[in-house]
Amino acid sequence: MPVEWQPVQQSRTHELVLRSIEERVFAGELRAGDRLPPERELAPVLGVSRSALREALRVLETIGVLVAQPGRGPDAGARIVRNPDDALGRLLRLHFALGSYSLHDVLEARVLLERSSFEAAARHAPADDLDAAERLVEGMAEPGIGVSGFNDLDTRFHVLIARSSGNALTSTLTSAVRESVRPLILRALEAADDWSATARALNADHAALLALVREGRAAGAADLAERHIRGLHGTLVEGPAAS
Structure with missing residues (x-):
């Protein structure tokens, strides 16, 4: 009986970033109050462009899981929150x-x-x-x-x-x-x-x-x-x- 092949599902880059962050939340490695590394550090670690990373962060901010503060200083950057x-x-x-x-x-x-x-x-x-x-x-x-x-x-x-x-x-x-x-x-x-x-x-x-x-x-x-x-x-x- 011949094998029936099906197309594999392709994910956009920002969806892969979302999945990576979600997995760390589910594993308890990221908790409310934790800060993500700066974009310039996190993007190369994940092997993605900074634009793809920003798109994923915007999705998380929209659904109330993350808040992003632009600029520099102790409050700048992206932080995990509980705001559903x-x-x-x-x-x-x-x-x-x-x-x-x-x-x-x-x-x-x-x-x-x-x-x-x-x-x-x-x-x-x-x-x-x-x-x-x-x-x-x-x-x-x-x-x-x-x-x-x-x-x-x-x-x-x-x-x-x-x-x-x-x-x-x-x-x-x-x-x-x-x-x-x-x-x-x-x-x-x-x-x-x-x-x-x-x-x-x-x-x-x-x-x-x-x-x-x-x-x-x-x-x-x-x-x-x-x-x-x-x-x-x-x-x-x-x-x-x-x-």
Whole structure:
């Protein structure tokens, strides 16, 4: 029986550099806080051009694994970091815009994540985090607050509760999912017939959620979080934006 040959997969040079760096991270040889050697030293060691090395470093910076400081001095160069929130949020927002996920998918993901976040926060949230959440609720109650400012504080409130839950991955995913629909939620708020009444109703939920978390009423906080999310976000799924 004749052998069937298949073309070998070719990798671009910067992908080989990425693979080399990833292998060292997986092996524990590179950890958060470690600095990579300068480009002029690392490129020849890896046997690649400095342009290929820079392309690989840019990819790592985009996905939140590396931060690069140009120039000279003790802070210059590339350093391994743990910063998944912004990178994951940006990636999810792009995929959502491209239609990789439907509004309904995002809604159900938010419900699952935030039910878990509020339930865990009611059991584990530090007092300092709840005090910070209180200040956000107070900010959303300020007379004359605009839609954009409210939406920003609203996002920070939900992300803060997720972080206070004690689960870093839940926090990151909650932040990414909430950020992915921020523009749509902003447009929905701007289209409200009575913005003042809408803001008061939404913030009444925030105040009630915070009270439940402070009282340690985990199940009640989870249930209200779901009703709160299905309220405004649910109208997005049912409305024209769902198409």
